[in-house]
Structures are given as structure tokens and as C-alpha cells.
Amino acid sequence: MKKPLSPLQSPDDVDQLQPYQIKLMQHQEEPAHQLVQKINQIIANSSATTLMLQEIAQLLGVIFQVDCCCLVPVTSEESTSEATTANWCADEYLGLPHPNEIFSMEQLLMDSPVVQCAAEPLTIEDISIIQNSLVIGCQYLPLPIKAVLAIPTRLGGNNNGVISLIKFQPYDWSESEKQLLKVLESSCAIAFSRVAQAQLIAHQQQYLQKSDQHQSLIKQLTLLSRSNLELNQMLQLVIASTAESLQADRGLLILLKYTDPLFRTRPKKQVPRAKATVHAEWNRATQISGTSKLDTLDESFLLSECGLCQRVFIDSGKPVIIDDYTEQNDTYPAASLFAIEELPAALLMPLESQAKVLGFLVLQQTVARNWQPAELNLVEMVCAQVSNAIIQSQTLRQVQTLVDERTAKLQSSLELQAKLHERTRQYVEQLRKLNELKDEFLSNMSDRLRYPLTNMLMSIRNLRLPGIAPERQVRYLDILEQECTKEINLINDLLTLQKLESHQEAPQLETIDLNNRVKDIAVSFERKLAEKGLRISVELPQEPLTLQTELESFDRILQELLTNVCKYSEHDTLVHLQASHQVDQLIDQVIIKVTNIGRAISEEEATYIFDKFRRGKGRWTPGTGLGLALVKSLVQHLNGAITVESVSISDSQLSEICFTLTLPQFSESKPYSESD
Structure with missing residues (x-):
């Protein structure tokens, strides 16, 4: 049994790792789809994303018989979180000490075939991603790497992770190993996608938690501003709540007493004469020790003695942020009560009122801190509240106006x-719905791909049976041809949709006789409709009607609409196919309506009935969900529009469903917009 190299999220995770009792074997002895199924089971059964990646790394390491397997998710940031990087290493290498010298990944990448990619040829982007993943995931391996087989995983056209198989001895990777790793790439991409989703949800939860803390602080400050507490008591509660909420190590509230009679007329950026006094202090060390002694409370200093405070005036009342004061020059010396040696990182926010600095709110840290804009805005709001309280204690009339404004x-x-908060909740709900659509898409596509392949495999096995009769051979060959045709049609439909959505080609227009074309298509469907117990009636203009269109696309639209009618029409009902001509705003148009009797289409279903892989709820008729999506894309390709309407039939549970196709009769007509 192999052991993981990197630590798990919690000690209990070690017991949750399921040992893979797999006998070391050649790759051909275990089909690739079984390995894919095992990876999918790990993804489905693992609640912790780190544990999930660790199990997959362990499985791949055992299957490929490598010395180390590394799974590194690729995120939008420059670095990858260590919490989601999974390493697995063989037992014989776990106890070895780490190498003293750092291994050069750039040299590794340049020394072919030490590094090989299962998806040849390597692109510049692949090289960069593999290099970054090796630096992140393999920097603590016990031995120098001699051979690597890696592949970037892609989901939705974007790279989301790297799988690296590592040997500590020179090794020539076989083509079968490369092919097997390539087969497993899509399943691992889904695992990496789950990791990314979990990280996003965790980030949103952290944001919500911090937002709740900020809202709670704002509410506390609001209550304090409305209370009848004495000014110094209120200031003490304010600095304690603010520093503790923002996780600062120390908080100070310093008020100024001006001694400059010409303060209001002084030039800009001139530092006035004033005395600064500490009116409130909060210290994390004091809170932890349980003591209430505060050394700097009521301590004073002259503004001219503190260059740190003077910067607020020089910078026109803007906040001062010091990442590490020990690295600053001596231009702005700080007063001794700031204890710069112990708390070198500081945020100094001025308390202002009517362009007058009343004092400072100071937050200090023992280590450098990157203040977020939301935190700075919160501190600004706190300072505004404190300034209001100070003005209130000085003059009741002025503070009333200021309180209303600040409130x-x-x-x-x-x-x-x-x-x-609401937008975040909606975003999480949207992610949940997208996840459901993804599951529905994977389930639908797997069914449509699996069933034909199963029938083909059964026919091939039966053809290999000895003594099989010629007529049965013909029957099995017919099944093979039919199922291959289904797979080809499905792939062709997907490629057609992709090409239509990318607008790669303009329609190849030609003039056709609409009456004859509609008749021919209706006649070709009469037998298929009769097998379903349906009849068709065709209503065409008495005069010949021409249409400039792309013949192949036009035929496919009507064929898909009639195929849809065959599936969902009520037994022993009439299908009505009508074509007509109309002029709307001086534009000649051709209107084609396909009407049938069947189960009603709700308003909700009508909003997504033309979307890919979306089908009406409760409709169990087999299908891929591509037919109507292809119809919509083809109609837009021909500059037309299509709508669906469902009208209930009185005294019946059925409805009359009508698909209305509108096409410009001539190529010079104005194209339809998406809103049409």
C-alpha cells in the first residue's frame, strides 16, 4: 500500500483514505474505462476536495507504477494553494531526507525526454503550466526527478490542472502509458473543477462572514452613537470593537488640542501647533493576558514631535499606511508611544470634521498587512462616527446636523x-443551477454515447461466434451500421451547432419552389407518421411560391420539426403543415407552420425548449435534446425566426402545439435580430 506525501486537511482524513488493493499490472490488463469509473467514484464519494485529489493521486501512482504522482490545480491566480495540491510517493521514498539544493525545473523542461506530455505536441502554454505545477507540487520531493510524464487537464476549453507522473530514475515512457493518461485526463479535469468550485464557495463564505462582521460592527457603532455614554467610554468601546473586528494587534484613538490661533487660515500642507493625547486604547496582548493595565492611556506628545502624525497634514488629510516602519527613512520619526520596534506596521486614519483634523484612529500590527479597500472604507466610517461623537460633546447644535448626514x-x-449579500446569494444559486445543468448534460451525453456502443460491442462479439448463420451475420452488420450512423449523426449535429454558433460561413442561397419542396418533405414523412398512427395534411398557396434560401438547411429545419411531431404527437391525430406568403413592413416573408396535438408546453418550458440538451420535464421519449437547438441555429443562419405556441383544447387534457417558422423570401431582406 502507498502513502500520501502531502498532509491532509485534518487528522481524521488519514483514516478516510481507502487503500487500493491493486496488483501491479500492465495497463492493458485493466481497461481504461474501469479506471475512469474508479476516478468518477472517488469524485462522487469524496466530501473533502483535498482527500479526493489525494485518493486519485494514490490510484494513479499505483496503476502507473511510478515513484511519485502529483496533482496540481491551475487557478486564475499566479500561485496555486497548497491546501489543494496532492502528492503521492512510494513507501520506499517517504523516509528519505529532502535534498539540500533546489532542483531546477527550467533545466528539467529543456532536457528531453526527461519531461514528456501525454498530449503531444507541447505548446508554450502547456510548458508554462507544467513548469509551474512542478515547482509548486514537487519542490519537497526526496530525490531529484529523472523522468516526468505530464498532461494539462482542460474543462470548457480552459486549463484547470496538471497531472504529473514522476520517476526518480531515467525512464522511457511508452505510448500505451501516454494514451492511458490521455484517457484519464477528462475525469481528472472534473476533479480539478470540483476543487475550483469548493475554493470559490469557501471564498464566498469567507466574504460573507467578513461582511457580517463588518455589518455587526457598524450596528454596534450606530448604537453607541445613539447612547448616552460619556465620550471617553464610548471611544474606548469604539476602538476595542474596531481593532478586534479587523483583527489588529493594537488600536489607539488620539485626539488633538490645537494651540495655533491662526489654524483656520494657515496655508495648505502646513503642520499646525497642537497637542495629541491618547483617549482610548485596545491591545490584543493585554486581552490575552487578562490584565486591564494600559500604559499609554492619557499619554500626550506634541504634534511637532511625531513625523508620522504630521504626514496626515502634509498629505491633505489622507490615510497613512506603513507596511514596515523599520524600512522607512528617518524623515518621519514616530512618537515613542507608538512602539514602532514592536509594532512596525500601522494604519493612521484621520478623524475629520469640516476639513479640520480632530485626531487619529491608529491600528498597528506586528507584521506587514495588506489593507483591503472594504476594510479602509469601514475604518473611514468608524472615523466618521467618532468624529461625530466628538463634535456632539463640544456643541449640541452642530452635532445634530452632522449626525443626520452620517446616519x-x-x-x-x-x-x-x-x-x-443578496448578489452573492444569487451567484451561489446560479452556480448550483449550472452544476445541475452540467450533471444533466453529462448524464444525457453518456447515455446517448453508451447505448450505441453497447449494441455495437454486442454485435461484434456475436459475429465472432463460431458457426453463426449468414442471415444473422447480416442482421448484426445492420445493427453495427445503424449504431455507427447514430453516433456519426450525433457528432455531426454537435459540429454543425458549433459551426453555426461561431458564424463561420454565410448561407449558400439558391432559389427553390417552396410548394414542391414542402410536398416532397411531407411525402417522405408520411410512412414514418403512419407508423405512429398519425396523419398529415398540407396546405400550400395556390400560386407557385419561390424562396431564396440554403436548401440543405431548409430541409433539415422541416425534417427536425416533423421528427419532433412524430415523437410528441398524441396517437391517431392530425399533423397540419401550412405554408403562406405575407408582406410585413415592405418585406416579403414566407410563413411555415407545423401544428400537432399533444401534451401542453408550459411557459417555463417554452423559455428553454430551443436550448441545447434541454428537454421538457416529464418527457421520457428518447433523444439527445439537440433537434430544436439545431433548428433554432439553422433558422438564425437563414436570417429567420421561430416561435412555439401551446393552446389548450377545451374539454381535453391535450393542447394544440404550433411551431411558426418565418423566413425572408429574398436574400436582400433585412435579417432578423435575436429579439425577433
Whole structure:
């Protein structure tokens, strides 16, 4: 049994790893689809994404008989989180010490065939992704890497991870190993996608938690501003709540007392004469130790003695952010009470009122900190509240006006936070729906691909039986041909949809006789409709009607609509096919309606009935869900429009469903927009 190299998320995860009792074998002894099934089972049964990647790495390491297997997700950021990187290493290498010198990944990539990719040829993007993944996932391997077989995984056309198989001895990778790794790439891409989704959800949860903390702080400050507490008591509660909420190591509230009689008329960026006094302090170390002694409370200093505070005036009242004060020059010396040696990182936010600096709110850290814009905005709001409280203690008349203004701003901020919270909730709900659509798509496609292949495999095995009769051979060959045709048609439909959506080609127009063409298509479907117990009536203009269109696309549209009618019409009913000509806003148009009797189409179903791989709820008729999507794309390709309408039939549970196709009669007609 192999053991994982990298640590798991919790100690309990070690017991959750399922041992793979797999006998070391050649790859051909275990079909690739069984390995894909095992990986899919791991994805479905694993609740923790790190544990899931660890199990997959262990499975691949055992199957390929390598010394190490590394799975590294590729995210939008430059670096990949260590928490989601999975390494597996063979038992004999787990106890070895790490190498002292750093292994050069660039040299590894240039030394072919040390690094090989299962998806040849290597692109520049593949080389970069593989190099970054090896640096991230293999930097602590016990031995130098001698051979690597790697492949970037792709989902939705984008790289989302790298699978690396590593040997500590020179090794020539076989083509069968490369092919097997290529087969497993799509399943591993799904695993990496789950990791990315889990990271996104965790990020959103962290954001919501921080947002809730900020909202709680704002509410506390609002209550404090409305309370009858003495000013210093309120300031102490404010700095304690703010510093603790923002996880600062120390918080100070410093108020200024000006001694400059000409302060209001002084030139800009001139530092006034003032005395600064600490009115409130919060210290994390004091809270942890349980003591209440605060050394700097009521301590004072002159503004001219502190270059750090002077920067607020020089920078026109803007906040001052110091990542590491020990790396600054001596131009702005700090007062001794700031304890710069112990707390070198600082945020100094001015308390302002009517362009007058009343004091400072100071948050300090023992290590450098990157302040987020939302946190700076929150500190600004706190400072605004404190400034209001200070003005209130000085003059009741002025503070009343300021309180109303700040309260309105606070309400706006709360509403903004609520909107952000709601948008986040909607985004999470959208992700859930997208995940359901993905599962529905995978299930549908796997069924449509699996059943024909199963029938083909059965026919091939029966053809190999000795003494099989010639007529049975012909029957099995017919089955093979039919199922191959189904697979080819499915692939051709997907390629046609892709080509139509990319607008690669303009329609090849020609003039056709609409009456004769509609009659021919209706006649070709009479037998198929009769087998379903259906009859068809055709209503055409009395005068010959020509149409400039692409013949192949026009035929395919009517064929798909009539095929849809065959599937969903009620037994022993009439299908009505009508063609007509009309002029709308000086544009000649051809209107074709296909009407049948069947189960009603709800308003909700009508919104997505023309989407790919979407089918009406409760409709169990076999199909790929591509027919009507192909019809819509072909109609838009011909500059036309198509709609569906469902009208209930009185005294019946059935409805009359009508598909209306509108095409310009001539190529010079104005194309239809998506809104039409």
C-alpha cells in the first residue's frame, strides 16, 4: 500500500483514505474505462476536495507504477494553494531526507525526454503550466526527478490542472502509458473543477462572514452613537470593537488640542501647533493576558514631535499606511508611544470634521498587512462616527446636523452591504443551477454515447461466434451500421451547432419552389407518421411560391420539426403543415407552420425548449435534446425566426402545439435580430 506525501486537511482524513488493493499490472490488463469509473467514484464519494485529489493521486501512482504522482490545480491566480495540491510517493521514498539544493525545473523542461506530455505536441502554454505545477507540487520531493510524464487537464476549453507522473530514475515512457493518461485526463479535469468550485464557495463564505462582521460592527457603532455614554467610554468601546473586528494587534484613538490661533487660515500642507493625547486604547496582548493595565492611556506628545502624525497634514488629510516602519527613512520619526520596534506596521486614519483634523484612529500590527479597500472604507466610517461623537460633546447644535448626514451615509452603506449579500446569494444559486445543468448534460451525453456502443460491442462479439448463420451475420452488420450512423449523426449535429454558433460561413442561397419542396418533405414523412398512427395534411398557396434560401438547411429545419411531431404527437391525430406568403413592413416573408396535438408546453418550458440538451420535464421519449437547438441555429443562419405556441383544447387534457417558422423570401431582406 502507498502513502500520501502531502498532509491532509485534518487528522481524521488519514483514516478516510481507502487503500487500493491493486496488483501491479500492465495497463492493458485493466481497461481504461474501469479506471475512469474508479476516478468518477472517488469524485462522487469524496466530501473533502483535498482527500479526493489525494485518493486519485494514490490510484494513479499505483496503476502507473511510478515513484511519485502529483496533482496540481491551475487557478486564475499566479500561485496555486497548497491546501489543494496532492502528492503521492512510494513507501520506499517517504523516509528519505529532502535534498539540500533546489532542483531546477527550467533545466528539467529543456532536457528531453526527461519531461514528456501525454498530449503531444507541447505548446508554450502547456510548458508554462507544467513548469509551474512542478515547482509548486514537487519542490519537497526526496530525490531529484529523472523522468516526468505530464498532461494539462482542460474543462470548457480552459486549463484547470496538471497531472504529473514522476520517476526518480531515467525512464522511457511508452505510448500505451501516454494514451492511458490521455484517457484519464477528462475525469481528472472534473476533479480539478470540483476543487475550483469548493475554493470559490469557501471564498464566498469567507466574504460573507467578513461582511457580517463588518455589518455587526457598524450596528454596534450606530448604537453607541445613539447612547448616552460619556465620550471617553464610548471611544474606548469604539476602538476595542474596531481593532478586534479587523483583527489588529493594537488600536489607539488620539485626539488633538490645537494651540495655533491662526489654524483656520494657515496655508495648505502646513503642520499646525497642537497637542495629541491618547483617549482610548485596545491591545490584543493585554486581552490575552487578562490584565486591564494600559500604559499609554492619557499619554500626550506634541504634534511637532511625531513625523508620522504630521504626514496626515502634509498629505491633505489622507490615510497613512506603513507596511514596515523599520524600512522607512528617518524623515518621519514616530512618537515613542507608538512602539514602532514592536509594532512596525500601522494604519493612521484621520478623524475629520469640516476639513479640520480632530485626531487619529491608529491600528498597528506586528507584521506587514495588506489593507483591503472594504476594510479602509469601514475604518473611514468608524472615523466618521467618532468624529461625530466628538463634535456632539463640544456643541449640541452642530452635532445634530452632522449626525443626520452620517446616519444617512451609514444607512446607504448598510443597504449596499445587503445588496452585496443578496448578489452573492444569487451567484451561489446560479452556480448550483449550472452544476445541475452540467450533471444533466453529462448524464444525457453518456447515455446517448453508451447505448450505441453497447449494441455495437454486442454485435461484434456475436459475429465472432463460431458457426453463426449468414442471415444473422447480416442482421448484426445492420445493427453495427445503424449504431455507427447514430453516433456519426450525433457528432455531426454537435459540429454543425458549433459551426453555426461561431458564424463561420454565410448561407449558400439558391432559389427553390417552396410548394414542391414542402410536398416532397411531407411525402417522405408520411410512412414514418403512419407508423405512429398519425396523419398529415398540407396546405400550400395556390400560386407557385419561390424562396431564396440554403436548401440543405431548409430541409433539415422541416425534417427536425416533423421528427419532433412524430415523437410528441398524441396517437391517431392530425399533423397540419401550412405554408403562406405575407408582406410585413415592405418585406416579403414566407410563413411555415407545423401544428400537432399533444401534451401542453408550459411557459417555463417554452423559455428553454430551443436550448441545447434541454428537454421538457416529464418527457421520457428518447433523444439527445439537440433537434430544436439545431433548428433554432439553422433558422438564425437563414436570417429567420421561430416561435412555439401551446393552446389548450377545451374539454381535453391535450393542447394544440404550433411551431411558426418565418423566413425572408429574398436574400436582400433585412435579417432578423435575436429579439425577433
